[in-house]
Amino acid sequence: MINFENVFQKGKFRKCEPGTKLFSTGEIVSENAISIIKTGQVDLVIPKKDGAKISIPLGEGELIGVPEVYTGSKRVTEAVCRSQVECYSWNESEFLEALSIAWELSLYTIRSLASQLKIINSEFVEKIHINI
Amino acid sequence: MTDDFDNDLIKFGFEGSKGISDELLEKYGKKYNKNQIIINEGDASDDVYILYEGSCFVLKRVGETYKVLNIINPGEVFGEMAVFNEKIRSATVAASEDNTICLKFPKDVFINIFRIHPRWVDKILGEMSERIVEMVKKL
Numbered sequence: 001m002i003n004f005e006n007v008f009q010k011g012k013f014r015k016c017e018p019g020t021k022l023f024s025t026g027e028i029v030s031e032n033a034i035s036i037i038k039t040g041q042v043d044l045v046i047p048k049k050d051g052a053k054i055s056i057p058l059g060e061g062e063l064i065g066v067p068e069v070y071t072g073s074k075r076v077t078e079a080v081c082r083s084q085v086e087c088y089s090w091n092e093s094e095f096l097e098a099l100s101i102a103w104e105l106s107l108y109t110i111r112s113l114a115s116q117l118k119i120i121n122s123e124f125v126e127k128i129h130i131n132i
Numbered sequence: 133m134t135d136d137f138d139n140d141l142i143k144f145g146f147e148g149s150k151g152i153s154d155e156l157l158e159k160y161g162k163k164y165n166k167n168q169i170i171i172n173e174g175d176a177s178d179d180v181y182i183l184y185e186g187s188c189f190v191l192k193r194v195g196e197t198y199k200v201l202n203i204i205n206p207g208e209v210f211g212e213m214a215v216f217n218e219k220i221r222s223a224t225v226a227a228s229e230d231n232t233i234c235l236k237f238p239k240d241v242f243i244n245i246f247r248i249h250p251r252w253v254d255k256i257l258g259e260m261s262e263r264i265v266e267m268v269k270k271l
Contacts, residue, residue: 046268046271047271048271049271054271066257066261067260067261067262067264067265067268068261068265069261070257070258070261070262071258071261071262071265073265076264076265076268076269077268099250099253100250103247106253106257107216109257110212110216110253110256110257110260111216111217113257113260113261113264114212114213114216114217114260115217116264117213117260117263117264117267118213118217118222120264120267120268120271121192121201121222121223121267122192122222123271124192124201124267124270124271
């Protein structure tokens, strides 16, 4: 696990109760743009067009909110604390600064996005068929 | 740095696509025909690819056919999930046109390139973020 105290000096420490929404779908990315979970579990909830929802459970060391910051889009998911959660949050420039001083953080971020992408991939099937 | 890590790779690390030398292409470049599979879903491998020329489909196997998840354009990195997450390939990547050229880097070489310059962190995070947002919007 990352040495949080060293790496996240610039981050804002937050303690959230179960059920707390860290952000909602459609929100503009705000001050707490990106968070990393120190303890606890957060559900990243993706609304589908048919009304169903996909829930991606995120735990210790996983990052929340990265895709919208990198693409400049509004929130496309909702993040809800499943348990009591301790996390560190940054605004965009603080996060980029943290990345520049902590090599490990970039690895954690990429790993976290990769696991989210893997779940989304498995849910997503476009209606184009290719015969190989 | 490993013995494999020569000046051509360092230049590429600093300059990105502009820094691709003929020697680098010769050493790491691979040419693919249309529909030729580059990465096969379910295989255990951890090479990382950068599309140099042409285009590729990211595909998911559904029964006997493949369905398109995404399209990869020149300059984009793919296969990186196996390096940073797990070795088993979660999707298939195939060339979507003839004469598609990819740079194929073994994991260790790619990690050394990745550490040379912050551009690679930005690039990979940016590309993965775009894929996530794009796919979530289509779900």
